[in-house]
Amino acid sequence: xxxxxxxxxxxxxxxxxxxxxxxxxxxxxxxxxxxxxxxxxxxxxxxxxxxxxxxxxxxxxxxxxxxxxxxxxxxxxxxxxxxxxxxxxxxxxxxxxxxxxxxxxxxxxxxxxxxxxxxxxxxxxxxxxxxxxxxxxxxxxxxxxxxxxxxxxxxxxxxxxxxxxxxxxxxxxxxxxxxxxxxxxxxxxxxxxxxxxxxxxxxxxxxxxxxxxxxxxxxxxxxxxxxxxxxxxxxxxxxxxxxxxxxxxxxxxxxx
Amino acid sequence: xxxxxxxxxxxxxxxxxxxxxxxxxxxxxxxxxxxxxxxxxxxxxxxxxxxxxxxxxxxxxxxxxxxxxxxxxxxxxxxxxxxxxxxxxxxxxxxxxxxxxxxxxxxxxxxxxxxxxxxxxxxxxxxxxxxxxxxxxxxxxxxxxxxxxxxxxxxxxxxxxxxxxxxxxxxxxxxxxxxxxxxxxxxxxxxxxxxxxxxxxxxxxxxxxxxxxxxxxxxxxxxxxxxx
Numbered sequence: 001x002x003x004x005x006x007x008x009x010x011x012x013x014x015x016x017x018x019x020x021x022x023x024x025x026x027x028x029x030x031x032x033x034x035x036x037x038x039x040x041x042x043x044x045x046x047x048x049x050x051x052x053x054x055x056x057x058x059x060x061x062x063x064x065x066x067x068x069x070x071x072x073x074x075x076x077x078x079x080x081x082x083x084x085x086x087x088x089x090x091x092x093x094x095x096x097x098x099x100x101x102x103x104x105x106x107x108x109x110x111x112x113x114x115x116x117x118x119x120x121x122x123x124x125x126x127x128x129x130x131x132x133x134x135x136x137x138x139x140x141x142x143x144x145x146x147x148x149x150x151x152x153x154x155x156x157x158x159x160x161x162x163x164x165x166x167x168x169x170x171x172x173x174x175x176x177x178x179x180x181x182x183x184x185x186x187x188x189x190x191x192x193x194x195x196x197x198x199x200x201x202x203x204x205x206x207x208x209x210x211x212x213x214x215x216x217x218x219x220x221x222x223x224x225x226x227x228x229x230x231x232x233x234x235x236x237x238x239x240x241x242x243x244x245x246x247x248x249x250x251x252x253x254x255x256x
Numbered sequence: 257x258x259x260x261x262x263x264x265x266x267x268x269x270x271x272x273x274x275x276x277x278x279x280x281x282x283x284x285x286x287x288x289x290x291x292x293x294x295x296x297x298x299x300x301x302x303x304x305x306x307x308x309x310x311x312x313x314x315x316x317x318x319x320x321x322x323x324x325x326x327x328x329x330x331x332x333x334x335x336x337x338x339x340x341x342x343x344x345x346x347x348x349x350x351x352x353x354x355x356x357x358x359x360x361x362x363x364x365x366x367x368x369x370x371x372x373x374x375x376x377x378x379x380x381x382x383x384x385x386x387x388x389x390x391x392x393x394x395x396x397x398x399x400x401x402x403x404x405x406x407x408x409x410x411x412x413x414x415x416x417x418x419x420x421x422x423x424x425x426x427x428x429x430x431x432x433x434x435x436x437x438x439x440x441x442x443x444x445x446x447x448x449x450x451x452x453x454x455x456x457x458x459x460x461x462x463x464x465x466x467x468x469x470x471x472x473x474x475x476x477x478x479x480x481x482x483x484x
Contacts, residue, residue, distance in 0.1 A: 032404060033403060033404040033405070033406060033407070033428065034406045034407050034410075034428070035428050035429060036406075036428065036429065036430040036431055036433070036434035037429050037430035037434075038429070042429065042430060043429070045466075046429070046430075046464075049464055049466070050460075050464055170270075171269065193402070193403070193425065193427055195454065196450075196451075196453065196454035196455075196456065196457075197454060197455070197456030197457070198272075198451065198454075198456075218429050219428070219429035219430075220428065220429070221403070221427050221428055221429065222426075222427050222428060222429050222430070222431060222432075222461060223429060224457075224460055224461045224464045224465075225427050225454075225457035225458060225460070225461045226457065227457075227460065228456050228457040228458070228459060228460020228461055228464075229454055229456045229457045229460075231456070231460050232283060232456035232457075232459055232460055233456055234282070
């Protein structure tokens with residue numbers, strides 16, 4: 001059974017069966033390294049270049065120290081480029097960031113940056129909101145190990161939960177898929193520097209194409225490299241259509 | 257199109273295809289610089305022998321050299337490397353625990369005069385800088401530079417024109433164009449690190465770079481020809 005939320009109050013998507021939706025995007029700078037082009041304009045230009053219809057973004061300022069201001073910046077970007085960006089509003093569990101159901105795709109969590117385990121009660125307002133959640137996942141992290149996603153999904157089965165990076169490290173991908181298999185509200189999201197086209201095909205074999213969702217992590221990572229893993233992965237056309245956008249459109253209840 | 261960084265053979269931590277041919281065909285990659293996994297995960301010399309036995313025109317052998325005193329090196333004698341008739345060798349100073357800028361490594365590299373491929377995780381920008389200073393003719397292909405150390409790698413590229421960069425892991429938004437505009441596409445080389453690392457993403461990126469076709473051609477094959 002796939003869990004579907006109420007229809008989202010966001011811009012409609014192009015009416016195409018092969019729509020490409022990027023579940024995991026960012027705008028802004030990050031302190032750890034140089035991002036040559038952290039701008040929304042640069043992302044839109046690349047999206048146009050390779051045919052990505054829309055991207056869900058959180059502002060990296062929001063992931064970092066100022067969720068309220070970063071969320072406002074992300075909303076402004078979404079307004080500036082109608083239909084091209086959905087907003088993942090960042091919830092900082094320590095600051096109890098105000099949440100909304102208006103004009104957002106859902107909530108973005110980063111348990112490692114916020115140093116708060118995904119299964120911590122501080123996140124209760126997020127699960128109560130009922131919108132889809134994209135959370136950073138990192139195998140063996142005390143904050144975001146895939147086992148915590150399975151625990152949360154068991155407790156909150158009505159909330160679609162995207163396991164960011166499928167746990168990040170290649171050695172944990174298969175375990176992440178096994179942990180997610182029995183939780184239909186849990187989706188494996190594909191971005192990360194250790195992901196490969198071959199691993200995406202393996203994940204589809206393990207858990208089903210309807211449970212794997214394309215994400216790029218752009219501008220943190222390059223959108224073209226992230227989507228290329230989907231575009232050139234050894235997948236059937238039907239499975240590729242699901243992974244590259246149809247699954248996300250369905251779980252966000254976006255009009256297709 | 258040439259993949260400057262490909263591995264053949266088994267790895268201990270995954271079940272990966274040991275023959276790169278079918279995947280190269282599927283992705284339209286004509287040739288690949290190949291290192292045998294035995295040279296990385298087992299015995300360097302055994303891996304080199306297996307690599308050199310392959311005799312596959314699509315694979316450009318990049319054997320692994322371990323400089324060292326008699327009894328600690330691979331191959332046993334420096335002159336054996338010249339007998340391999342290869343255009344590039346690979347060094348793994350971290351994995352094989354030798355000093356990249358020590359006297360033996362410097363003597364071997366000076367005597368060989370071959371291009372050298374080194375994974376950034378096997379060394380440091382500072383060590384590479386020292387190597388380039390000590391060996392003013394040495395050409396280096398930096399494998400797996402990643403994206404998190406872009407500032408340090410760029411500083412190194414600014415200091416020497418004898419450093420080329422594999423782009424497969426230059427994976428932050430617009431990173432390849434940023435490097436191409438600053439240092440020239442003739443310093444950038446298409447490579448993947450497959451099958452351990454991903455080849456689909458870098459291959460797709462190559463087709464969608466926001467660069468002139470002539471620059472893309474250089475990255476796809478021309479720059480590597482210049483290096484080797």
